[in-house]
Amino acid sequence: MKFGVVTFPGSNCDQDMIDALRYDLNQDVIALWHKDKDLSMFSTEDCVLLPGGFSYGDYLRCGAIAKFSPMMQSVIEFAKKGGRVIGVCNGFQILCEAGLLPGALLKNQNQQFICRNVYMKSENTQASITKEVTGRSLMIPIAHGEGRYYADEATLDDLFKHNQVLFRYCDEFGNIIEQANPNGAIRNIAGICNKERNVFGMMPHPERASSDILGNRDGQLIFQSLINNN
Template structure:
């Protein structure tokens, strides 16, 4: 299989993602420019990745402009046909703006940019990412100013009933509480998936936790899940 990493004007984690997938996990990676509109080289066994950064400067809302890029039209089509898609940080925001994932990402409750290691844990094993991670508590970096996940009560109820919540922020012991929440996200939600379980979004950066040289490879379990999905 292969991974396609989309590069938007303002992306700043695209090369990090490429390095993690290609050099740390040994996967084939194709860099994709946001103005292109051809994903014909990819099949449903492949994966499209929307990396972190500040697409189009995030001058309107985070991800709001990127959602209308030519490549995103193809990503929406790819996802609706069952193709695997992963959005990280700004990529998560874009997926929500595009309607591929429910909810929105709002300004952090403390109104400050946060950049630090946090702990997350899988909510369930009803998706391939959760199965790959298991019951392990992962230490993954975050870096965002608008990473507070929010959804209305009806959407949250649906996410819970359908087991679409993939990750929650927790402490080092795996306890979920407000003190382990870096941005005020509703119910400590750090990542979700769609009902079909082929589109995933998360705020923490797994690509920044894949190298032994950085003394943290917790992110590998997340990215490796996409190499095994059918």
């Protein structure tokens, strides 16, 4: 399985993502530039990642400009063919702006940037990225000012009906409670996927929890689940 990591102007977690995959998980990783279009080196068994950061300075809306980049047009086609795509933090925002995932990411409820460890867990046994971590409370860092997931009630009901919710914020014991929700995300949603379960978006940063040096390897379990269930 090959991984491609896209760099946009303002990306700041692209190298973190590359290092986590290449050195902590021993994966084949190719760096991709936002102005390029070529994804011919990837098959639908591979995965393209959109990392965190502040693409184009978030000057319009988070991810709103990045969705028009040449590479994103190729990523959209890649996803439509069944290729795996993961968006983390700003990458999640880009996926929503590009229409690959439903809903939107709004300003945090407290109107402040939040950077700290949180807990989240998955109840999704069908998505490749969660199969091996289902039911487990994972400690993963967040770092965002606009991470509050929002969708209308019909969309939310559809997400739960089709098992598209990947992760929800919880406490360290796995209880999904309001007090464990760091940004006011509706129904404690921290990550979702599309109905085909090949496009994944999440606000917490698994690449920042994938190394012994960082004292936390919970994020590595998420990547490993994707790799093992390719």
